[in-house]
Amino acid sequence: MRKQALDILSSKLAASEKFILPERDDLDVLVAEAGEGMNKIGAR
Secondary structure: OHHHHHHHHHHHHHHHOOOOOOOHHHHHHHHHHHOOOOOOOOOO
């Protein structure tokens, strides 16, 4: 049930077009480019 809830939440956030939802693998690349001070959670 947890996976289903995550899928529903992710699809709703993506549909709102107010959030960037990178894949977990991409997050490491983004943090390396932006530095450790990067805000990992938040709206555009």
